[in-house]
Amino acid sequence: MSLLEQLQAKFGDNITGHNLEAVDPWIEVAPVGIVDVCQFLKTAPDLQFDMLSCISGVDYWMADEKKMAKAGWEPHTEVVYHLSSTVKKHTLVLKVMLPRWKDDVEGQLPEVASVTSVWRTADWHEREVFDLSGVRFVGHPYLRRILCPEDWVGFPLRRDYEMPLEYHGIRGR
Amino acid sequence: MATIDDQRIIEFDVRTDEMLVNMGPQHPSTHGVLRLVLRTDGEIVSEVEPHIGYLHRCAEKIGENLTPRQFIPYTDRMDYLAGMNMNLGWALVVEKLLEHDLPEKAKHLRVIIAELNRLASHLVGMGAYGLDLGTFSPFLYAFRERERILDLFEEACGARLTYSYLTPGGATADLPHGWTQKLSAFLDQFEPLIQEYHALLTTNAIFVKRTANIGVMSAEMAIDYGCTGPVLRGSGVDHDLRRDGEERYTDMYDGYAFEVIVERDGHYPNDHNYPAVPREAVLGDCWHRFYVRMLEVVQSVDILRQAIERYSTASGDWGQPIKLTQKLPKGEAYLETEAPRGQMGFYIVSDGSSIPWRVRARSSCFCNLSITNELCRNCLIADVPAIVGSLDIVMGEIDR
Numbered sequence: 098m099s100l101l102e103q104l105q106a107k108f109g110d111n112i113t114g115h116n117l118e119a120v121d122p123w124i125e126v127a128p129v130g131i132v133d134v135c136q137f138l139k140t141a142p143d144l145q146f147d148m149l150s151c152i153s154g155v156d157y158w159m160a161d162e163k164k165m166a167k168a169g170w171e172p173h174t175e176v177v178y179h180l181s182s183t184v185k186k187h188t189l190v191l192k193v194m195l196p197r198w199k200d201d202v203e204g205q206l207p208e209v210a211s212v213t214s215v216w217r218t219a220d221w222h223e224r225e226v227f228d229l230s231g232v233r234f235v236g237h238p239y240l241r242r243i244l245c246p247e248d249w250v251g252f253p254l255r256r257d258y259e260m261p262l263e264y265h266g267i268r269g270r
Numbered sequence: 271m272a273t274i275d276d277q278r279i280i281e282f283d284v285r286t287d288e289m290l291v292n293m294g295p296q297h298p299s300t301h302g303v304l305r306l307v308l309r310t311d312g313e314i315v316s317e318v319e320p321h322i323g324y325l326h327r328c329a330e331k332i333g334e335n336l337t338p339r340q341f342i343p344y345t346d347r348m349d350y351l352a353g354m355n356m357n358l359g360w361a362l363v364v365e366k367l368l369e370h371d372l373p374e375k376a377k378h379l380r381v382i383i384a385e386l387n388r389l390a391s392h393l394v395g396m397g398a399y400g401l402d403l404g405t406f407s408p409f410l411y412a413f414r415e416r417e418r419i420l421d422l423f424e425e426a427c428g429a430r431l432t433y434s435y436l437t438p439g440g441a442t443a444d445l446p447h448g449w450t451q452k453l454s455a456f457l458d459q460f461e462p463l464i465q466e467y468h469a470l471l472t473t474n475a476i477f478v479k480r481t482a483n484i485g486v487m488s489a490e491m492a493i494d495y496g497c498t499g500p501v502l503r504g505s506g507v508d509h510d511l512r513r514d515g516e517e518r519y520t521d522m523y524d525g526y527a528f529e530v531i532v533e534r535d536g537h538y539p540n541d542h543n544y545p546a547v548p549r550e551a552v553l554g555d556c557w558h559r560f561y562v563r564m565l566e567v568v569q570s571v572d573i574l575r576q577a578i579e580r581y582s583t584a585s586g587d588w589g590q591p592i593k594l595t596q597k598l599p600k601g602e603a604y605l606e607t608e609a610p611r612g613q614m615g616f617y618i619v620s621d622g623s624s625i626p627w628r629v630r631a632r633s634s635c636f637c638n639l640s641i642t643n644e645l646c647r648n649c650l651i652a653d654v655p656a657i658v659g660s661l662d663i664v665m666g667e668i669d670r
Contacts, residue, residue, distance in 0.1 A: 119601060119602070120369075120601050120602065120603045121604055147493050147494075148496055149496055150496065150606060150613070151615050151632035153617050153628070153630040153632075155619055155627075155628045155630075177617070179615065179617070179632070181606075183493055183502075183507055183508075183509040188516070216494060216496065217494045217495050217496075217640075218496030218640065220640065221636060221637070221640040222496075229330070243323065244322065244323040244326045244669060244670075245326070253328070253331060254330060254628075
């Protein structure tokens with residue numbers, strides 16, 4: 098039984114998609130199911146994904162509607178988890194698809210459950226994604242900006258981000 | 271055990287107040303700008319909070335506005351002590367997305383350059399660690415040897431710190447004529463000097479006292495925090511991407527004789543020529559992290575000798591850089607390489623144009639630093655530089 102079938106059998110609807118033909122094959126997980134899936138991937142004896150290599154936020158959006166239609170994707174934000182195992186020496190990519198704004202209200206951050214309870218390293222990684230890509234991790238113990246100052250406005254790696262004109266008297270543009 | 275009942279004695283003699291102490295941002299013992307906020311009770315540290323972001327140069331954002339080859343100089347500036355290894359990581363992930371394969375000779379060239387930079391980087395790590403603990407000579411010794419490596423790099427690519435030498439498709443140029451002979455001569459001269467470093471630090475009684483059994487990190491803890499590289503191997507985890515990584519990367523080291531530097535049953539591979547583990551040292555402490563680095567220097571020398579041999583005899587081309595505005599296929603790729611400080615990962619997403627849609631760098635020191643609070647709990651203030659120094663962080667990589 099492949100890993101995908103194993104996950105589908107165990108988590109059913111929480112496994113919402115996959116692409117096994119990609120350069121790095123990935124499996125899509127529902128935002129609510131991510132913690133359970135990760136916990137299983139970490140503890141299952143034949144998987145043992147004990148290391149979380151990276152969490153990245155990717156924003157799919159373009160100001161130009163024509164280009165947007167040509168690109169072939171709906172506006173959304175992806176949170177990508179790269180896992181690896183120091184025991185089994187294998188890797189896995191998980192994805193969570195989120196709306197760009199929660200309930201389509203601009204400024205309301207999309208939400209996904211935090212995996213800090215599974216891997217401690219997720220703490221800083223999630224803070225970074227929150228800081229730069231604007232994704233709220235529900236259940237994170239201390240979610241606040243990590244690279245930008247506390248009072249920074251906006252999320253720099255979002256496609257609709259605009260550089261502030263001024264920050265504490267420092268000219269921005 | 272005697273107890274104190276008199277309230278006045280407690281007030282004046284025993285009771286200490288909690289205090290917040292700022293260490294940094296510009297502390298001489300950090301490579302870059304790091305601010306640590308310590309919560310102290312007398313000499314004891316109860317909490318450490320690292321504040322990062324002072325060097326944030328928006329590397330990821332810049333990557334979304336440049337073609338992969340134009341982005342190479344920015345990768346140099348991430349881990350500026352191992353620019354070549356950063357170039358390599360980015361080059362490999364772009365090649366992975368393009369499904370571009372390199373000729374044999376180019377792979378050996380990359381092994382030579384990457385290992386030589388690892389050597390230079392570990393030398394700074396070792397020298398600067400001595401500086402953290404208040405000894406100056408190792409720093410001078412290490413820089414003396416590093417200068418010679420930089421001379422070699424300068425001859426190969428014209429730069430001493432920000433090389434931009436390895437690029438997607440191979441390297442910007444072949445190694446100059448007679449370069450490998452100079453490298454061999456350097457290795458012959460350098461190898462006996464490693465004993466000097468061991469005499470200066472590894473077996474030095476003060477050094478052992480300052481590092482053994484300090485900042486002990488268990489294997490589980492290291493993995494949980496995503497620590498990699500010498501920090502992970504110093505805790506006894508047998509994991510090195512040069513052997514265990516993705517095929518595109520391990521392919522470079524295919525056929526090379528080398529062993530992962532990690533403690534097995536109280537012994538390190540090839541450590542018979544070097545001082546044994548002192549009795550005070552505990553697996554996962556600052557001393558072990560330092561020692562792993564020192565043995566990796568020896569291992570790199572060994573790999574370099576093999577690589578020179580293979581490079582000289584390999585047939586074919588040394589590889590050509592890809593076109594500056596090469597179109598990228600639609601898709602995404604992620605690849606991790608074993609940089610001197612740990613696993614450096616690059617993630618590239620493309621929408622089909624020549625400029626990546628998203629560039630992400632996963633840096634090793636970012637994870638290595640996040641464990642500081644856990645390691646420094648209940649240690650002395652003087653141990654904080656010893657612990658942070660043993661992680662061998664470069665802030666340029668953390669803040670990007």
